[in-house]
Amino acid sequence: LAKAIRLVANKLYPLKYVSEAIEQYAINMLLSAVDCSIDADALHSGSADAKRAEIGLKDTSISGHQHSQPATSVDDLAKDSNAQMIASIPFAEAQRLISLYFALCIKKPGLLxxxxxxYARSGRSVKQAIHRHIPILLRALGSSYSEVLHIISDPPVGxxxxxxxxxxxxAEQATPPPDLITTVKHLYETKLKDAAILIPILPSLSKKEVLPIFPRLVGLPLDKFQQALAHILQGSAHTxxxxxxxxxxxxxxxxxxEKEGIALKKVTDACSACFEQxxxxxxHVLAKALNQMVDRTPLPLLFMRTVIQAIDAFPTLVDFVMEILSKLVSRQIWKMPKLWVGFLKCVSQTxxxxxxxxxxLPAPQLESALNKYATLRSSLAAYSSQPSIKSSLPSV
Known part of the structure; x- marks a missing residue:
């Protein structure tokens, strides 16, 4: 089959008197693959047709005509984007039906x-087949991808x-082409406010370009944020x-x-993703970041949470954390209710x-701390009875 497709694409398609017929045939094959997709909602709607379709799918599965494919990253893309669809044809059949069309795309990129x-109405196996063809097609096109950029500038919904x-x-190249970066940035700024489309070009963006979009990256699903984080930390070979x-x-x-319209859990998950690495x-990185943040006004909402995470992850930071806590006392941390709770938890744990x-702490705040964590009282009393510090101790 592959040999026949190469013959048609390379030898026959360039001939004007048959090119239109070949192209139409390839289109029909592509559409026949797409039209084999069945909406899963229809399968469960209770209609007689849906029931018959469901039985037909089961029979096909039992007869062994469906071939399972090993999980790959491109397969996962298809699953994510098409959870509501069921492919009524095997992957191999989808591959066969769309192969000629992709071969023609190499000769005429505008067909893409x-x-x-x-794509949006294609079934899972068809999407998997498309995902397998795309890298081959784009690498075959090389630098001749102006038509692809045109499509990228205004992609169909879905x-x-x-x-x-x-x-x-x-973007796999060491230095992605500037026109690609410009096109993607313009698409994000004007039509498609999905920060996920920026992930592939993040290594080529500067700090000045990344910081404004960073909250949107944190707002992505965690796995996509982790991809974005890896790209940001990777950077480009030049910069x-x-x-x-x-x-x-x-x-x-x-x-x-509240300001960014992002759930607090997204932010805490992003922090946790960093601690996992x-x-x-x-x-050293944590100490540097905490040192910068402790002087911020206002203090970041999650500051104490991160201090606690830091000392849990790296117990040797304890002396550094005590310096941080002392600074917070001088900043009257008890006047910041949400952070005060974390402060008390931290002093109890350490x-x-x-x-x-x-x-x-001033006497009222010390008393409040001892009331909150009663186990501190006896231990602190023993500590404070040491002659070297007894004179400076408030009444407890």
Whole structure:
């Protein structure tokens, strides 16, 4: 089959008197694959036709005509974008039906727009087949991808996952073409406010370009944020990372959920994703970020949560954390109710190291802390009975 397709595409398609017929045949084959998609909602609607379709699918599965495919990243894209669709044809059949069309796309890149156009209504196996063909097509086109850029500039609704795959392949080069970066940025700014489309080009963006869109990246599903984070920290061969790990942490904490319209959990999940990468977000990185944030006015909402996470991850940071807590006392942390709760939790978890910090609190706040964490009282009393500090201790 592959040999026959190459013959048609390379030898016959260039002939004017048959090119139109070949192209129409390829279109019909593509559409026949797409039209085999069955809406899963229809399967469960209770209609007689839906029931018959469901039985037919089961029979096909039992007869062994459907072939399962190994899970790959492109397969996952198809699953994500098409959870509501069921493919009524096997993957191999979908491959066969669309192969000629993709071969013609190499000769006439403008044909690719139809793939984008039918993508949203394609079944899972058809999408998988499309995803397998796209990298081959784009690499065959090489630098001759102006038609692809035209499609990228105004993609049909529902083709977002295909668009992202195309961008991933085009951005694989050490230095993605400037016209690609410009096109994607313009698309995001004018038509498609989905930050996921920016992920493939993030290594090529500067700090100045990344910071304004960073909250939108945090607002993505966690797996996509992790991809974005990897690209930001990777940077390009010429410019290096757009943000350092410490700058990433600060940028996460600078997000005001209410202002940005992002759920607080998205921000906390982003923080946790950083802590999972301990070889990147080291104790040195955490100390640097916390040192920058402790002087911010107002203090970031998640500051104390991150302090606690930091000392949990790196217990050797305890002395540094005590310095941070002392600074917070001087900033009258008790006047910041949400942060005060975290402060008290931190001093409780870090006792006896935190006793000296506790003794820096004014008497009313110290009493409040001891009432909140009663187990501190006896231990602190024993600590404070030492002659060297007894004279400076408020009444407890």
């Amino acid at each position: 727009w139809r793939v984008f156009d039918v 083709s977002e996952n295909l668009l992202i795959l195309v961008l991933q392949v085009l 290096g990372p757009a943000l350092t790990p410490a700058e990433v942490l600060v940028a996460i904490h600078d997000i005001v959920p 301990r070889t990147v977000f080291t104790q 006792q006896p190291h935190s006793f000296n910090v506790l003794l820096q």
